[in-house]
Every structure is written in structure tokens, then in C-alpha cells.
Amino acid sequence: MRHNKKFNHLGRTASHRSAMLANMAVSLIMHKRITTTVAKAKALKKYVEPLITKAKEDSTNSRRVVFSYLQNKEAIKELFGAVSQKVGDRPGGYTRIIKLGTRQGDAAQVCFIELVDFDEAMAKETKKKTTRRSRKAAPKAEAAPAEAPAAEEAKAEAPVEEAPAAETPAAEEAKAE
Numbered sequence: 635m636r637h638n639k640k641f642n643h644l645g646r647t648a649s650h651r652s653a654m655l656a657n658m659a660v661s662l663i664m665h666k667r668i669t670t671t672v673a674k675a676k677a678l679k680k681y682v683e684p685l686i687t688k689a690k691e692d693s694t695n696s697r698r699v700v701f702s703y704l705q706n707k708e709a710i711k712e713l714f715g716a717v718s719q720k721v722g723d724r725p726g727g728y729t730r731i732i733k734l735g736t737r738q739g740d741a742a743q744v745c746f747i748e749l750v751d752f753d754e755a756m757a758k759e760t761k762k763k764t765t766r767r768s769r770k771a772a773p774k775a776e777a778a779p780a781e782a783p784a785a786e787e788a789k790a791e792a793p794v795e796e797a798p799a800a801e802t803p804a805a806e807e808a809k810a811e
Contacts, residue, residue, distance in 0.1 A: 644673060
């Protein structure tokens, strides 16, 4: 029975799984985005997010703790440098999983896993908001300008017609005399 055994073993031994997750974490830190299966991405998310949280505090002890997981000096420099500066104010949720579909060979679910603050395209998309317009609105917009000049002409003519009508018949007789 599997009571209280919550993490995914990914069909590997413990040493193989830890080595694979460490290598994937190094790749994610160095490249900011990797393509993998959904199951591996979910396991990697649980593996790498505590390391990123640990990297927010740049101390010798936290560097040693993170190095015990990753075993890569360049990844440690990148994590404690650029990555920790970008995620310094974020309270969590440093990674994003975007599903891509199925793989051709074995029909495995494939996805991107990426560091959230490093994707410029997603940041630009969230800032830009567009409104949807139906095709029915376009003919009305074209008809409205056509009606607008006619309405303006009617308004221009209306004051001219109202001016003589405003005069009383007695004033007209006085003009005639």
C-alpha cells in the first residue's frame, strides 16, 4: 500500500531520480526554460522552488546547502546572481508549466517549464490588452459618419429657419411699413 507516499518516483531508483532532478534543475537555472514531460516538470517544480527560495538569502550556508543539491558552480552563480535578483520580491511560484500536447513517439504529455520572471513574451502579453470587436460593429461605424454630416447640415439649417419664425406678426408688419 502507498499510504503517505506522495511524491512521484518517475519509474527510477532514488539515486537516479535525485541525479536526474539535479541535472534538470541546473538546466532550468542556466537556460530559464526547458522542455520535458508533465510528470517530470511537476517533480522538478517541487525540487527547484525551495532552492530558489533558499537563494534569496545570499549567505555562505545557503550557498553550501544549494550546492549540495545541484553540484554545479556555474548554476550556483547564476541562481544567486540574476535569478535571486529577479525573484527577490516574489513570495513563491517561481516556475510556470505550459502544456504543449503529446509527443509523437510515445504519446507522452510534453510541456515547458520555465522561470516566471524571465519570460519577456509572457510579460508583454499580460500588459497588452485588446478588445474584441465583432463584424457587425464595423458597418454601424461606417454608417454613423455618413449620417453625421446630414445631422450637422440639419442643425446648421435649423437656426436659420428658426430666426424668422421667432419674430411675431406685429414685428413683420412694422417692417413692411
